[in-house]
Amino acid sequence: MAATIKDIKDLTGLSLATISKYLNGGNLLPENKEKIEQAIAELHYEVNEMARGLVTSKSKVIGVVVFDIANVFTCTLLKYLGERFREAGYAAMICDSQNDAQLEAENVRFLVSKKVDGMIIIPVEQTAGFLEPALRADIPIVLMDRSLEGSGIPCVKVNNRMASYQAMEMLYNYGHRRIAVIGSDRELTGRERLNGCLQLLKDKKTDIPASYLKIGRHSIEHGYNSMQELLELKELPTAVFLGNFEIILGAVMALNESPLQCPSDISLIGFDDLIISNLSNPRLTLVVQPLRDLADNAAGLLLERLQNNKNTSVEIDPDNQKQGDLILPALIVEGSSIARRV
Amino acid sequence: MAATIKDIKDLTGLSLATISKYLNGGNLLPENKEKIEQAIAELHYEVNEMARGLVTSKSKVIGVVVFDIANVFTCTLLKYLGERFREAGYAAMICDSQNDAQLEAENVRFLVSKKVDGMIIIPVEQTAGFLEPALRADIPIVLMDRSLEGSGIPCVKVNNRMASYQAMEMLYNYGHRRIAVIGSDRELTGRERLNGCLQLLKDKKTDIPASYLKIGRHSIEHGYNSMQELLELKELPTAVFLGNFEIILGAVMALNESPLQCPSDISLIGFDDLIISNLSNPRLTLVVQPLRDLADNAAGLLLERLQNNKNTSVEIDPDNQKQGDLILPALIVEGSSIARRV
DNA sequence: CTGTTAGCGCATTCAA
């Protein structure tokens, strides 16, 4: 059986309150302090966080719900989030929704049961209904990457639309006019990116044939099939925009299997960086999301709210009803996958 | 404030004990059952797991400590582990050690405080000292990937030595004699793999110059630098064994930057699969770890022990003192990165 | 600065 403060009491003769105070950083006589420390060492005492949590109704745990944990984007974010939370004295309880909205709802409910102090969520679902149990329990939530439209819950993300626009603009400025787009309208991020792409084409009054527009899902398969289809067209595009990491993966696979070369035959620009892109030859030009910043901001936002809840006496910032999203700029990192066209 | 069973009591007129029994699947009159269910729905009641845990001294949480969470190997494992645990009614609390032994020790202590029911650990540290708090608290542990020698704690892993041996054998059978090895002696897995490589060379009485043996860490940098150095040698190796994923990444980068081609100029075989390898052209021949099996076995082993602890009355299997490691075979998946030499 | 007391929300005796 693990030692409790009662054991410390028996060993030191001090009262439970004194020991508790020690554990929570209160002031006591040096000699008592030493006694307790000795007892703790001797008994190998470790605080029972369940008991502590029961009385404080704080768990010092932040629940993190991600749409898919086996995903480089996700786990890089998890890493950075974890660092921030740890610094602030919180641990992360990570739940994988496996791209399943039902699991996601269960995860939220589970974390509510666990009395987490706050939640970070990268959602599968597109509406906020599944968050109800958390909201009712008054648990602060910060979303990442994918907003929940009209929910009023803040989301930290990049400006997908603008970044895509700029990526397309880069292709355009390199002289490309026959530009294909492989993207997704299944995820919000995908739609935002598509919008950016189409906007650029519109602004530049550049028409592309319908066969250049490959809209499906953010999946390897979609990237692979789409690129294969593009390569079979009579009039090839000279450049292709790849809407996310999985699409890049699939598209590059398809291209690698063909006799065509990048960038001499076909130029590429992709959305989503990952160290992994180091493997591709030539190195891809990419729209890079500032993962560190995204995580820092999301963690910061949540921690701030946790702090404020503490001195809940003061009710400030009445204008803050409309918690807007926090939108960070993405960066284009140049590789050598875009050829100049005259 | 969140609803408690007391609120249900007030609403239904039943006693706390009856409600508790309902929550734990006991038998009660259908009418009472219905009453409670109605109250739960009305109050949006959710069990307070902290309170429950305090009295049962079970958290239904399994702690998972990984050496680095931003790692495809790790998070794929996490995904599979998570699925198994969820099925069994457990949640995972994931802690990232960030390749830091001190953090790792803290993580273990933290999870002990959280009263997790069991732990899965992919260790940074090479000795078992840091596990003491968990062992003392009698928390079942299963290691993955990296054994802790002499600790008696079971580890689920692949046969690194044999797999490396077979990988080298494949190069040999393709006719290669000038084989270089980029590996690590800093991690146990690295040493095991190196041993396998050297054993094959020994068995085949194949001597290689010292300059072909690049021993450092499992890092991109080591892979990159080593490959660069190899490519500068007067007598190039005809094939290179790459000891893990990061090394592959670095080595392929270096090769991509050189005029030499794989496999016509130099053949490659790598340890560690990842979808990512789809990006490389040509597709790499790889030693693939059966991640799903590894996770299933580790989760199974742990869950089994958790079950057995329940009926702790029965003390079976007295021969089980020496809990050997569970060693799974790795698979070689052929790409086209190895050329035939005559 | 220290000790006494009460109670967090729930499961679990034991009676009824």
Add this chain to the structure above:
DNA sequence: TTGAATGCGCTAACAG
């Protein structure tokens, strides 16, 4: 089958 009482380990008043 149900209910009343007890305690899990700890913190938070309050009093000394």
